[in-house]
Amino acid sequence: MNCATSTEILIFLSLWSLHFTVPAFAANSTFTHILLSCGTSGTFLDTVNNRTWVGDIDSQYISDEASQNSRIQDQYSLVPTVPFSTARIFTTNYTYKFPLSAGRYFLRLYFYPAKYSNYLAADSFFTAAAGLYTLLSNFSALITVNALNYTYLIREFSINVDSITLNLNFAPSTEHPNAFAFINGIEIVSSPEDIFSKSTAYNGDGTERIFSYDQGMAFQTMYRLNVGGQSLSPSKDSGNLYRSWHDDSNYTFGASFSVTLANDDNVTIEYPANMPQYIAPVSVYETARSMGPNSQFNLKHNLTWILTVDAGFYYLLRFHFCEIQYPMTKSNQRVFFIDINNQTAQTQFDVIAYSGGIGKPVYRDYVVLTVGSGQMDMWVALHPDLSTKTEYYDAILNGLEVFKMSMVENNLAGLNPVPIAQNTFDPNRANGKKSNKINAKIIGLAVGVPCAILLFCLLVFIFLSVTCKRQKKKEKESEDGKITDGTTVWTPLSLYGISNSQSDNSTKTNTTGTGIGMRMGSYNSPLPANLCRHFTFTEILTATKGFDESLVLGVGGFGKVYQGEIDNGLTKVAIKRANPLSEQGFREFQTEIEMLSKLRHRHLVSLIGYCEENNEMILVYDYMAHGTLRKHLYKSHSAPLTWNQRLEICIGAARGLHYLHTGAKHTVIHRDVKTTNILLDEKWVAKVSDFGLSKTGPTLDQTHVSTVVKGSIGYLDPEYFKRHQLTDKSDVYSFGVVLFEVLCARPVIINNLPKEEVNLAEWALFCQRKGVLEEIIDPYLRGKIAPQCFKKFAETAVKCLAEQGVERPTMGDVLWNLEFALQLQESAEESGSLIAGTTSGEETPLVHHGRKEMSDEPSTDTTTTSITASTVSMGGRSIGSVDSDGLTSSAVFSQLMNPKGR
Template sequence: MSSNTRFLFFIFSLLLTLNSVFHIVSQTTPSDSDASYILACGASTDAEDTDGRTWKPDSQLLSNSGNSMILSAHVQDPSLPSTIPYMTARIFTSTSTYKILVAKGQRFWLRLHFYSTSYGTLDPSKSYLDVIANGFTLLHNFSASITAQALTQVSIMKEFSLVPAQSGDLDITFKPTLEQKDAYAFVNGIEVIPMPDIFKPAPLVGYNDQFVEVESSSFQTIARLNVGGQFILPTDDSGLTRTWYDDSPYIFSAAFGVTYKADKSIKIQYPSNVSKEIAPLDVYNTARSMGPNANININYNLTWVFQIDAKFTYLVRFHFCELDLEKVNQRVFNIFVNNQTAKENADVIEWAESQGVPVYKDYAVYASDEDLWVALHPSVSTKPQYYDAILNGLEIFKMNDTRGNLAAPNPVQSPMPIQADDAPKKFRPSRSERAAHVIGGISGGVVGCAVVAGFFICFTKEKRKGDGNPSSRGNWLPLYGRSHTSTSNSTTSGKSIASSQLSSVAAGLCRHFSLSEIKHGTKNFSESQVIGVGGFGKVYEGLIDGKTKVAIKRSNPSSEQGLDEFLTEIEMLSRLRHKHLVSLIGFCEEDGEMILVYDYMANGTLREHLYRSNKPALSWQQRLAICIGAARGLHYLHTGARYTIIHRDVKTTNILLDEKWVAKVSDFGLSKIGSNLHQTHVSTMVKGSFGYLDPEYFRRQQLTEKSDVYSFGVVLFEVLCARPALNPLLPMEQVSLVDWALHCQRKGILEDIIDPHLKGKINPLSLRKFTETAEKCVADQGLDRPTMGDVLWNLEFSLQLEKTPEQPKMVSYNNADDTYATYTAMSGTDEDSFVSLEK
């Protein structure tokens, strides 16, 4: 080989090497607008997450890494969407900044990932942090611990769209909040994804001809929904790695409408003025409409409700694509945002000019409250061919305020989870540990919000002062067919409490407290006494008669929420007394107040002891005993009362635990009197909690006691697997706990998904009996499900199998007050071998 040849070969090899180096560096130092940063904070090597995305280490982009340290999580929660990037964290003890090179004039997504757990010796509750990016305050005094517990989520992802960078530099600064002593900051993952400038000026709802300029604004994503469709993974998005969620959990009441998918003959094509990056084809390929019955559609709104931060302006983006109709004025509808008309006579075909063509519309609204309502209602004035409405996708973005701020306070939560971290690590808390005390009856906050919101929807499209004529209310129609106009019994706050009705129901059955007694017991509703907040209102720890500790649930005096639930709760619980039902002590209806007084439940809800908290794990025997107690309470409702009572909202947050760990069923606001000898079911509007709803009840709107059995079956799987009934962050086949558990049961791998704290600690016979019982409870048809009495028998049998190495025989008997069971081992039948579960 000649010297020239060697030289050329050397140059060629050098170029190959430099090209490889440049390729590696370009993954963390992009030089064009198409490059992205996907950083696993604290990681030492590249790693793939469960979606196949590669995460890079973050150390090269941190300008002052000496102010940080790298720690690994002690525990991997089974609900984590992926170990990457959540099992390592970058911990900041003082101000630290990531410096990232981005293209000039480029708008981009910034996503921050947090997993609140123990890192080293650090206390998760001590993490309070600020995040500032290019002059915008994204987070202030943010606590991942409080947020995770309040939202019942394991991991938190915050997504922001930041204004185009003019300098080409993106500085992301993390610092512990100065207001908190010994605070530290942390982050698990950071994504910087270039994006097109998809935000344009939007009309301001409620103000004619006014637009909100958005080009210089930064945004935080509040919701991104594939309406009528399924969960869309980041890898299936239009290059922007966004996650699109199912819209079902946000739909108000049982008015779900119908969902459908585009026919194979329809080819969806983006018009020239709509980029494919606005939303993926999967969003426009499915839709939710109101249904085929015009008479029904005219009398309700298709409504979604979102919890938001008050005192910000929000951009609400509607995605439309007509998949069924072809002509103008076939389907025309009105769009409402926060009880105000955003668009009258919306016609998707008129906008898009053809079937199968995507179109989107933006509207801006200033929100003074913490709920944002989006609703559709058929237009009547245009006399369309079909009285219907359609929606394919929905996004909600919060805009920064005039100070460049996007931060908001941490969500409200019960003080118990925070204070419990300071309690001694033992199973049963002492009486002095006020942190471990929660109420009986406040559980079920999410569904409570949806239920009581039913009365809020009765406000008109536009508030008309001094006009009480129902015919002038516009298009906001009462979803429950009930008027709440003022009557002679109305209070100054607008509630129609119906005193005579309360008196007839509760006279002699429970105590009627005066408002002065309630105020004295709660120190005049002192904030220091608040132990929880639900959809009905705040809950206070209180004393009655100067000595008896109680939980006092107070309706928000300025709202018109929860009247039906208030009456139902009093009527049901004042007539029912049972060891495994939470006890209603009394009520107060003075001066427009709606107040309920319950027994004090020291150990909170069952869910708090299963997952997403720092409480010690329950043993298998403890879980079985709690399930048995709850089953006894439900069995009494179904058979022991004068009439069959169907609870209709059985879930782990409605199973409460007293100071002796006795389980009690709570929250009877949705309960119904069931069928009798001449009926097989009760026809009623579907209400309940997503993930626990009986599919047969949902399809046919026919309620039976087997609906409670189905919900209780979900609870049993929740107890076994220690994960939520629904988790949209998991792969599609795992989102529903019941579906995934039944799949694993059929494959013979159910033990792979049970709570890690239980693995290897359950008698196989006990586990088999328990899982068989749970599986029968969630049968698709009610006729195939056991009665609650049968469920109770099987659970008691499962407990005895856990207690005795040999399979026992069981003898049981029922009475109207309770169900008792005794057992004898197969090896003997003497009286000494009998065990009573009531002891």
């Protein structure tokens, strides 16, 4: 037997060092760390992370079959670091086999899509599976990096191995011609069995229900963020897990809404006895992001992150907290809500109370289900809790991890992002025709360059002439509207990878791509460009003529609404601009975009787009020529609506709400149904608007959504108010109030009336029980409503106002009853039947609540309220005094028309 050469001995020792046994975790007796550089031989030192990689040719994990089923290709790499300098190509199915002890492991796959010999990155589509788990399906690394503006990708998975071998399979896609698979590097590292909590709280119902998962469940790491701090390399992770922690600034919603914190007070980080240090390194808990010291500003905004994920999966979100600054040393100093996808996952979260003191880390896990397919934005928001009367209105977060869960068919594979348009000419495909194309180019340049120069000179002359004429006007608009030269900029919104600007250490502006995933300068804009149109601030200024006051349609709690024109004056729009001093805005702004961009219905107002440049929050809607329903009921100089018009409008609004409850992919509860949120277009078609307070409804195994009470006084469901349990029947109650408002043409709250008449809903129910409801209807309608129609309409409204939600009809039932009432009205008009109400023109004393007498009476029906106090006045029933801290007055996303009289 021949003696081993020194090279063979070195390779053997390197392989042995990658798979060794040490006492690491209690649940796993062996510690494994494999670093495999694919498509090469020898050992390679990663000088950045000080780790040694071994070529897979020299490993025990690849068989002789590899020489036939895969090809080793050198790569002309823009990323010379290991393992991206080489790759292994698979033209047929191939499986790596890793002998491992039973237990949980982190599996990391490294991809750099590039041209490998004759294999083009555009042809690479493949599936990757680890044992029973599908990790990637029809995956294109090229499409992904282009969409995200990354150079390379790292996909991390946590899998449980219950046998002696982990089989990692790569299979070219059968859906694409010339498809092949490739891999640059494979990393496997032992993980603690209990790294994922077995007791996590569902978000959205406010309870601490236990979520139990199969021990064999797999996870994909979508995000691991060191909130408020710098990125941490694998060598700086705790527990020998070699995780990467990334800077969260690319995912925050506007830098002006938060500040970063560091452990400047030298607080000692002490892990509790029941929390192992491998959960997160000390560096994560030594930095944080908070809302800042301005409590009044904080009350108007959220601390928000927007994270792009694959829809249709369950996700586990892990929040890391640690108070690191004095004077945060006791409970009830900083208490806040945790919202996930506009659902309240946690109320009254107090870091000190949960952790036990300053400098003590704590983490909490929540599980959320996303619906649909493709990519979606997951919104994570923190907001101060007013109910506990805290010392500081603020919120804080130190770290955030998001894991996709293999809940369905052991699958973790999402869809590829939407491809970005590329140049149609591909020099890699030129082959034999290359010389002909080059000659054609030379001829084209010889002829075209002189013509281009002449054309350029002509265009410059025209441009300078036009510029001189408009210069003074632009300067004025710039001064009034704060025009800047900034353009829309996008940052990566996906799981971790390296952006082009990061990989080459460049700080230059990248303007070569479009769509999401673009980095331009340091400005961050994580809003969903793929869901609706994005407007630049300059476009908004042009549309509104520099926010000309003569174009104001309405003024609400969110800000002013302007009439505008876009697309060179071809399209009229309503443009809503946030007032920086508004009590409301940020949460409603993000919810409006998220909801309306995904909902389309004839009876829902369409969101055209938005603008968030220069710290502005601007929404652009379809123009509603006839404004709000309320405008045509009272306090108006316009002609009163006929009864048939009112019925048609109510039917249209009911259709819109019925669609929200049953027609969308998941139930949407509007939560702020009122006459100012029902708009009328040029054909008097009713459209439901203002989704700033909307909530996703309960899942199939839930009966309600537990959340902070929000809505408008007078329209608020009393059951929701008392129990904080939101259902679609809450919208039904509010719509019942709208029906009586339409019938009686008076505000829902009039404080200067006798106690029993203050609240329209209670007053109408009282009159209905007494049999005198017809005496308080709009005087204009006297003698114009068919008795049977009146009966059916009133009966429907009364049922909507039932005290218990289960006793109320569904919106589908309400819609059917209203359509039937309209048929009764039309039939009566054709036959000349008798009419409900007095016909002599005499008015009873109760009629003073009608149209003519209401022009100067105060109203609070447009007050959108966030109620966190335990006392409030609901109509004639006194429930205590109104707490000013818990009751904020605004009319968020309403009053698109008529700026006066509100």
